[in-house]
Amino acid sequence: AQTxxxxxxxxxxxxxETVTLSCTYDTSENNYYLFWYKQPPSRQMILxxxxxxxxxxxxxxxxxxxxxxxAAKSFSLKISDSQLGDTAMYFCALMDSNYxxxxxxxxxxxxxx
Amino acid sequence: xxxxxQTPRYLVxxxxxxxxxxxxxxxxxxxxxxxxxxxxxxxxLIHYSYGVNSTEKGDLSSESTVSRIRTEHFPLTLESAxxxxxxQYLCASSYTGGVREQYFGPGxxxxxx
Numbered sequence: 001a002q003t004x005x006x007x008x009x010x011x012x013x014x015x016x017e018t019v020t021l022s023c024t025y026d027t028s029e030n031n032y033y034l035f036w037y038k039q040p041p042s043r044q045m046i047l048x049x050x051x052x053x054x055x056x057x058x059x060x061x062x063x064x065x066x067x068x069x070x071a072a073k074s075f076s077l078k079i080s081d082s083q084l085g086d087t088a089m090y091f092c093a094l095m096d097s098n099y100x101x102x103x104x105x106x107x108x109x110x111x112x113x
Numbered sequence: 114x115x116x117x118x119q120t121p122r123y124l125v126x127x128x129x130x131x132x133x134x135x136x137x138x139x140x141x142x143x144x145x146x147x148x149x150x151x152x153x154x155x156x157x158l159i160h161y162s163y164g165v166n167s168t169e170k171g172d173l174s175s176e177s178t179v180s181r182i183r184t185e186h187f188p189l190t191l192e193s194a195x196x197x198x199x200x201q202y203l204c205a206s207s208y209t210g211g212v213r214e215q216y217f218g219p220g221x222x223x224x225x226x
Contacts, residue, residue, distance in 0.1 A: 033213050044219045044220070045217035045220075047215075047216075095213055099144055099207060101156075101158075101215060106153070106155055
């Protein structure tokens with residue numbers, strides 16, 4: 001069975017600091033996709049960043065970057081220069097060959113002013 | 114923001130009532146999904162559809178039913194609401210190929226009294 005584990009239920013950092021959210025996964029497939037989604041309080045789930053497993057280069061989107069370690073099955077998210085608007089639940093997810101997402105339990109991130 | 118809509122956004126209803134949660138997308142996506150999410154918790158897939166007249170149950174047992182008569186429309190129906198159905202229901206869509214991202218609607222927060 002495929003699984004996604006987020007070991008940090010909650011984190012908090014000061015504004016402008018850098019924070020890293022952890023995610024590990026398990027799959028027997030060789031071709032898969034990994035995602036980080038953000039769900040702000042009472043707002044819509046949106047995609048933060050995606051990574052195709054066949055790509056060795058780590059994905060980046062402005063202040064957001066990932067550290068993808070395929071052999072270790074690790075997919076951490078780094079947020080640089082954190083902003084108050086980054087406060088949200090962050091979910092790591094794995095997409096299998098059936099186009100279904102396997103979700104982690106989420107990490108609640110609080111950015112303090 | 115993604116063009117995927119859910120109505121109603123909030124619903125409070127009595128036990129035993131029949132309800133239908135609406136979900137529509139204007140992106141022409143072939144795949145659509147329904148998730149159930151308790152506040153601050155992970156998402157659970159309850160139904161999905163890979164095209165018109167195709168529906169499947171997800172991992173989480175649900176007493177709801179879905180239909181997919183048109184590509185853009187994927188309503189979810191509860192024949193007899195119970196307090197245990199109180200939760201948030203998220204609709205999502207994606208298309209075959211491409212980057213495989215799932216786009217989410219704003220959700221329906223359901224309370225059954």
